[in-house]
Amino acid sequence: MYSPARIGLFRSPEKLYFPSDFMDYWIVFFLVLTAGILLRPWLWFWLRNSKTKDQENQEEKEKKKKGLIPMGSLGWPVIGETLAFIACGYSSRPVTFMDKRKSLYGKVFKTNIIGTPIIISTDAEVNKVVLQNHGNTFIPAYPKSITELLGENSILSINGPHQKRLHTLIGAFLRSPHLKERITRDIEASVGLTLASWSQLPLVHVQDEIKKMTFEILVKVLMSISPGEDLNILKREFEEFIKGLICIPIKFPGTRLYKSLKAKERLIKIVKKVVEERQVAATSEKCSSPANDAVDVLLRDVNDGGCSEKQSQPLDFVSGKIVEMMIPGEETMPTAITLAVKFLSDSPVALAKLVEENMEMKKRKMELGEEYNWTDYMSLSFTQNVINETLRMANIINGVWRKALKDVEIKGYLIPKGWCVLASFISVHMDEDIYDNPYQFDPWRWDRINGSANSNVCFTPFGGGQRLCPGLELSKLEISIFLHQLVTRYSWTAEEDEIVSFPTVKMKRRLPIRVAPVDRASSDLT
């Protein structure tokens, strides 16, 4: 509140009557007016100037932002550069799309695919930052049909602490020596029966036939179901379900998406029966032994109060997660094995070395009268080189799509909020500045590359960072066992075939081969 005493400087204390107060007001008014008149030009200039500076800063920021957005072309309205992208996918060099733009705009560029403006990174370090995802800036971005089929709480699309928790839980189980020891016997049995049946057939299409085996092993790991009628029904429903992963996202009776969603409901029902039986057994016996399968792992977690927000329907939650975990393993494993057979069929020198290494171990084991341990398979260094080289060249998951939740700057490139980024693994795997003769199947290159393949930012067939594939070690073990039995007990001849990369990696003719048993122990190794 105004108090005349505060301006006592302008009056004597004895003149404290109304006109004096009135004068005080006048003096203040006069001073303010004078100051206002004198300061006005300066104020006007200052305000005008500072406004311009704000604008300038804003403009500067926008300019800088624009300058940082990677260069590139968004192509035609709506379709963007989709046609060129798909055409390259169907060719024998799917990476041509990226290579062409890389040479025009640099390692990170923008484009537009299927109506989505997207930044593609062919730079291993940028990919690493995207995969590490510190600060949870990126979320997975899938086509609409996939998000519809997965549901919003799927392990493949959730983020933050729940994703981390589930990832750690599943990863710890899939990497555990207990599982690997136990599953080694199951894998050996499945591979043995599969190869024996192949040798009875005049012609085998590896890509189709191997799926029975890999699915059988996957289901064993996830819920301990053995071959039989239940497994056959499960397989049928699962195949119907995944047909809709890449389809037009229209959902009404008769459409592909609708049929797949119905198959998912039936699939969850079958899995839930297994989960319910296991829950009954779990409550009747106190279990302290290590988990035998993923159902055990998830049930124990929900019973211990984990994943608290899903506690209202814990058995539905567990069943849903089991079905979701079938997706990443179902297609990738058969493709990896099929392409290993393809590359070895075309590389007799590498095959001879593989036979030699595996026969040495087989003879040693026979002499000692020992069973194989999972570590025996993983210790075969050339076999591991063959697997790494297969995964590098096969590019089964050619990259991952993410969406930026805010503006992110990586290595001087800006990924604006709301944009998608494709971290392209295939571009790095086939980059001749990183790998000499990248199109040549050369397992020996892994001896020349310093450091482990598992910690190499230029080698990411299993992704990396927060979402690194939890099935990595299990996959390598399964492929090792398959290759061991194939090359130590059988020989094969493959018919001509080609790899196609769109929409997923496949053999054009499903890789037809003829398999025959051989007794290598008593014959020459080559």
Ligand code: HEM
């Ligand atoms: C050669 C075989 C395989 C390849 C090449 C492969 C590749 C990948 C890749 C690249 C990712 C990361 C996806 C992303 O970042 O968005 C991933 C995630 C995943 N994979 Fe695999 N995978 C293989 C086998 C398996 C198997 C056998 C299983 C299960 C037993 C499995 C389970 C998973 C799961 C659950 C995730 C999601 C992890 C998460 O988002 O937290 N994968 N896989």
